[in-house]
Structures are given as structure tokens and as C-alpha cells.
Amino acid sequence: MDYFFPNIPVISYEGPNSRNPFAFRFYNPDEVILGKTMKEHLRFSMAYWHTLCATGTDPFGRGTAIRPYEESASNDPMELAKIKMRAGFELMQKLQIPYFCFHDCDVAPEGNSLAEFSRNLDEMADLAEELMTQTGIKLLWGTANLFSHPRYVHGAATSCSADVFAYAAAQVKKALELTVRLKGENYVFWGGREGYETLLNTDFSLELDNLARFLSLAADYADKIGFKGQLLIEPKPKEPTKHQYDFDVAGVLGFLQKYGLEGRFKLNIEANHATLAGHTFQHELAMARINNALGSIDANQGDLLLGWDTDQFPTNIYETTLCMLEVLKQGGIAPGGLNFDAKVRRGSFTPEDLFLGHIAGMDGFARGLRIAAALITDKVFDEFIEKRYQSFQIGIGASIVNGEATLESLAVHAHTLDEIKLESGRQEYLETLLNLYI
Numbered sequence: 001m002d003y004f005f006p007n008i009p010v011i012s013y014e015g016p017n018s019r020n021p022f023a024f025r026f027y028n029p030d031e032v033i034l035g036k037t038m039k040e041h042l043r044f045s046m047a048y049w050h051t052l053c054a055t056g057t058d059p060f061g062r063g064t065a066i067r068p069y070e071e072s073a074s075n076d077p078m079e080l081a082k083i084k085m086r087a088g089f090e091l092m093q094k095l096q097i098p099y100f101c102f103h104d105c106d107v108a109p110e111g112n113s114l115a116e117f118s119r120n121l122d123e124m125a126d127l128a129e130e131l132m133t134q135t136g137i138k139l140l141w142g143t144a145n146l147f148s149h150p151r152y153v154h155g156a157a158t159s160c161s162a163d164v165f166a167y168a169a170a171q172v173k174k175a176l177e178l179t180v181r182l183k184g185e186n187y188v189f190w191g192g193r194e195g196y197e198t199l200l201n202t203d204f205s206l207e208l209d210n211l212a213r214f215l216s217l218a219a220d221y222a223d224k225i226g227f228k229g230q231l232l233i234e235p236k237p238k239e240p241t242k243h244q245y246d247f248d249v250a251g252v253l254g255f256l257q258k259y260g261l262e263g264r265f266k267l268n269i270e271a272n273h274a275t276l277a278g279h280t281f282q283h284e285l286a287m288a289r290i291n292n293a294l295g296s297i298d299a300n301q302g303d304l305l306l307g308w309d310t311d312q313f314p315t316n317i318y319e320t321t322l323c324m325l326e327v328l329k330q331g332g333i334a335p336g337g338l339n340f341d342a343k344v345r346r347g348s349f350t351p352e353d354l355f356l357g358h359i360a361g362m363d364g365f366a367r368g369l370r371i372a373a374a375l376i377t378d379k380v381f382d383e384f385i386e387k388r389y390q391s392f393q394i395g396i397g398a399s400i401v402n403g404e405a406t407l408e409s410l411a412v413h414a415h416t417l418d419e420i421k422l423e424s425g426r427q428e429y430l431e432t433l434l435n436l437y438i
């Protein structure tokens with residue numbers, strides 16, 4: 001498979017001193033770190049939509065992307081879809097990316113009816129199966145796009161129209177079937193337009209109930225067709241709607257609990273969505289992890305000077321380190337992975353940039369993994385944290401933790417205290433240690 005990107009070699013590890021732009025400096029797929037290969041730890045995935053479908057348009061200008069391999073397509077949208085898919089597999093193979101993720105309409109043209117869309121999807125799934133067998137590349141997750149088409153202007157599962165609710169259900173049904181057929185390890189629900197612009201026209205309560213009904217129907221159907229992977233909800237606080245219902249991890253966990261759906265869904269955490277919600281990426285990952293809900297990761301980064309979802313390739317080593325620290329604490333991200341929900345900038349318009357963007361992200365996370373592994377091995381923060389909370393291991397603290405304490409027993413204890421002794425939190429020192437490893 002060497003046809004669409006003839007000037008690009010297979011990207012391999014050359015070490016930190018290499019100045020070859022088409023090489024990894026930190027990602028060495030078969031190198032073992034803490035008992036697992038880097039490939040097993042990182043489970044990288046290509047996002048079909050950004051890499052194969054994005055053209056570089058923005059609200060002020062047309063697409064800029066130059067994709068010479070698309071020029072050979074006639075006016076047949078299926079032929080173009082097949083070229084994109086073949087190009088995608090060549091790209092993943094050359095980058096040693098073992099997984100991909102797609103929305104239904106990324107891989108197949110929607111045509112003029114659901115039936116036509118469904119036929120196109122089946123035909124594209126034939127090609128995907130063939131290329132997956134040839135290359136060993138696997139599907140990390142599938143999903144349905146319930147936000148681009150004008151029918152979803154008022155939402156999908158939370159639309160004011162029951163017909164739209166049904167149409168969205170049909171799309172999810174098909175996308176789940178495709179995911180099962182392609183042995184996808186996860187299925188993602190990102191609430192694209194599930195949210196509101198103004199409460200002046202919104203039945204807030206019905207919309208939330210309907211969202212829960214929709215998710216529950218989808219989970220039942222996934223069980224029915226034998227889907228064994230993880231169902232994942234991807235939180236995002238805003239954009240496209242002013243207020244998205246799946247605002248952040250805490251909000252989604254509360255929602256799932258309210259509707260009795262906890263345990264059926266885990267979360268797909270995206271870095272850029274975390275910061276849009278006013279949290280750090282690490283906060284969202286940790287919140288999901290301690291609630292046994294960290295399923296998978298959309299590995300990108302935003303720009304803190306901009307208030308929107310810029311979906312950039314992740315190159316901030318602080319962020320990748322703290323992310324991998326959470327992943328290692330959980331014992332790994334599988335069956336989830338690190339999906340590059342990231343697009344090259346509008347000014348990075350050549351096919352080479354698609355490779356350079358992924359190399360930047362893969363090396364960014366490989367370096368984060370190496371640093372996080374050293375932090376874990378040396379117990380840099382663990383011992384400090386354990387000591388900080390040691391008052392809960394004995395005496396009154398132990399009685400609080402084991403449930404024996406009452407408000408009365410606590411008051412009796414408090415009255416015996418002349419002076420409470422506290423220790424410094426040493427934040428600056430701990431940040432210095434972190435910097436030492438980075």
C-alpha cells in the first residue's frame with residue numbers, strides 16, 4: 001500500500017536526536033514501559049473526519065487543503081469515498097496507527113434517503129473490512145453524526161420533533177450494526193446538538209427525559225445485537241449549542257444516575273472539551289477514573305486564548321504527562337484508546353502536514369507516557385499524598401472513614417483539641433518535582 005502519499009516513508013523511531021521530520025523521536029511502538037509496549041499503552045487512533053474529510057474551511061474562508069489523491073475521482077461520491085478510505089489506511093499504516101474512529105457520514109455519502117445511505121454504508125463496510133484484514137488496523141469506535149444535517153437544527157434525541165427523534169434512532173441503529181460488523185471496541189455518543197439556545201422555547205424537562213430514553217433504547221439494541229464493547233458518552237459544555245446537556249464529566253455522571261443508566265455507559269474524555277468546561281484535562285480524567293467511568297480519550301488540545309473547540313494536535317507535554325498519569329493510575333485505557341480528534345491548522349494544507357500533525361501528537365503522548373511512568377515508578381506524588389491524609393488512618397479519622405463516627409462523637413473529640421496542627425501543602429515544591437521529570 002504505497003500510492004496516495006508516494007513521498008512519505010513508513011515513519012519509524014529514530015530517537016530524540018533525529019532531525020528527520022518524518023520520524024518519531026519518542027514513540028517507539030515495541031519498547032516496553034512498566035510491563036507493556038508503548039503501542040499497548042497508547043492505542044492511538046486516527047479520526048476519520050478531521051484527517052480524511054476536513055478541507056480547512058472556517059467561517060471566513062473556503063477550504064485550503066490540497067489532496068492530490070482526490071483529484072482522480074470522477075463526480076461519483078462513492079468513488080471519492082473509496083479513495084479517501086484507501087488513502088486513510090495508507091496513512092495509518094505509514095504512521096503505525098493501529099486504530100481509527102468514524103462517524104457514519106464520514107465514510108459514506110448520505111444519498112437521498114435513509115435506504116440509500118444504508119446501502120452506501122454497507123458497500124463502504126465491505127471495503128473497510130478488506131483493508132482492515134490486509135493491514136491489521138482495527139476500529140476503536142464508531143458513531144453516528146446527528147448534528148450536521150439541517151434536520152438536526154433543533155437537536156436529535158432532544159429535538160422538538162418526534163420524527164427527528166426517530167430518524168436519529170435509525171441512524172444510531174445502523175451505526176451500531178456497522179460497529180459490530182467491523183468489530184469496533186467502543187461506540188461513542190457525542191451530543192452534537194443536544195442542548196439549547198434559549199429556555200424561552202425549550203421544554204427542558206422533556207428534552208432531558210428524551211435524551212435518557214434515546215440512550216437507553218440504544219443500549220438495549222447494542223445488547224440485542226451482541227455488542228460487547230463499551231458505550232461511551234463524550235461530554236462537551238458548549239458549541240454548537242450555547243448549553244450542551246452533556247456539559248462535563250460530573251454533569252454526565254449525575255444524569256446517568258438520575259435515569260438509572262450508570263454502569264451502562266462510560267465516558268470518552270476530550271482535552272479540548274475539558275478546558276471549554278472550565279476544567280483541566282486532568283480534572284475530567286480523574287473525575288471519570290475515580291467513578292469507574294474513564295472509557296476512552298479524544299487526544300487533542302485547545303487554545304486557551306480562544307473560546308472555541310480548536311481541536312489541535314496535542315503537543316503540550318504538561319498535559320500529555322498528566323493525562324498519562326491518570327491512564328497509568330487506572331491500569332490502562334483499553335478497550336478505549338487515544339483518538340486524535342485533531343485537525344491540522346488551515347495554513348498547514350499539504351498532505352505532508354497530515355503526517356507531521358500525527359507525528360507531533362504521537363511523540364507528544366509518547367513523551368508524556370515516559371515521564372508519567374517515571375513519576376509512578378519513583379512514587380513522586382503518592383507518598384506525599386498518603387502522608388498528607390494519614391490522620392484518617394487512626395483514631396478519630398479512622399472512625400470517620402469506617403462510619404463509626406457520629407456528630408456527637410466528633411464534637412466530643414473537637415472539644416479536647418487545644419490547637420489543631422496543620423502541615424504545608426507544598427504545592428510549589430511538588431510543581432518543581434514535576435518540572436524535574438518533564
Ligand code: XLS
Nearest residue numbers: 143190234270298309341
Ligand atoms: C465535537 C466532538 C466530535 C465527537 C464525535 O466536538 O469532539 O468530534 O468526538 O462525534
Ligand code: CA
Nearest residue numbers: 234270298341
Ligand atoms: Ca471529540
Ligand code: CA
Nearest residue numbers: 270272309311
Ligand atoms: Ca472537539
